[in-house]
Amino acid sequence: MSEETRLARLEQRVQWLTDQLAISQLIASYGPLVDAGDADGVAALWAEDGEYDVEGWHMRSRDDVRAMVRSDSHQEIINGGSCHFLGPAHVTVDGDDAVAVCDSILVRRRNGGFEIDRAGASHFVLKRLPEGWRVLRRTTRLLNGGVQARGLLEAGVRGRPL
């Protein structure tokens, strides 16, 4: 193989590794940002018109995501002590598009200890924008045995957008 071919191949693989890492890190920053109540930081993970569809709450822009973080219900959760704990994401990159999936639990301080309020599955559709990878659509469903969360998990691992 020529040096040129080897260089081009390396550049491609390093780009892919960098994309995988960028997306994993974006998802790993959601929990810390949302528990810190950093509304701008959370909103900036999404594209300007990105969506976050979570159990009856359908946000359709960065502004909507920002408003969720500032809402009374979210503020009550974080003021009482909360950990939005997301697991390691499984990420599938395809050029400028990507799909990721992870589990998450919401741990809340209660009765002197901590309890798990929710366990959910999250499916992410992401896009490479000029400013970097951003979430186009996150869909989160409770892991309650129903078909919705299962569909998210299966599509997510196989890299299929919803």
Place this chain on the structure above:
Amino acid sequence: MSEETRLARLEQRVQWLTDQLAISQLIASYGPLVDAGDADGVAALWAEDGEYDVEGWHMRSRDDVRAMVRSDSHQEIINGGSCHFLGPAHVTVDGDDAVAVCDSILVRRRNGGFEIDRAGASHFVLKRLPEGWRVLRRTTRLLNGGVQARGLLEAGVRGRPL
């Protein structure tokens, strides 16, 4: 250093990074697949004659793993709402062999909320096969204070097969 040497060194390091990522991603897909009830997807993480030894249940092939996912006891767990939540894996790659270790908790829907049924340590021995990295042997033990789980954790972090 010659360009040839630099290229060869880069190729080696990029291969190592790619292997680390592939194994982390394989392990990150277990929870989503097993909660989705995707028996074929779960089984495909193992080598054809791979083993999964978990608390009195010793599977010795992909067929055994597939049967576990389809078993009444697993179906009851996922139909009731479950999250097999695995933590970030620590991975040690050595050529075509690898060892990984991670913690996991099994979160189940119960009494209107979610409870942790089990917390365990998992030790993985993996092999690079023509189709990619696969699990040769996964050993999981309850974190109950006993020596077994501790041995798994220590061997896993140090990259020692069991």
Place this chain on the structure above:
Amino acid sequence: MSEETRLARLEQRVQWLTDQLAISQLIASYGPLVDAGDADGVAALWAEDGEYDVEGWHMRSRDDVRAMVRSDSHQEIINGGSCHFLGPAHVTVDGDDAVAVCDSILVRRRNGGFEIDRAGASHFVLKRLPEGWRVLRRTTRLLNGGVQARGLLEAGVRGRPL
């Protein structure tokens, strides 16, 4: 771009990816090592005079960290069955310095099941030493709704040392 420039750029990016991975893996090894009671292994994650400041316990050296693992209180926790479950770290590397942040929960065996005793935020300041990346200072605070944990999370995600 000349081959020389492309090579140099690849070397830089591969070094960055390697550093990111090394730090993620260092943090991913903490839980397994501390639950295994491997005092030397845990201590070796820190620099010789590294600090670990956790809720009223301020360790200031590897020896202090080793003593914590061997302490009666830690031994009681692990002998009863425990899982120090750390989430995926968000890592920011800047040359020979780095900052990382992650959530963690402490899961303990109790009443025949498992309960969450603590949910915390951890902020890490790390340094590249001749022997590899080591922790200079880890600061952990309970996620109890107070400003301390929130400050850790926000600084951590933005890559700011405390």
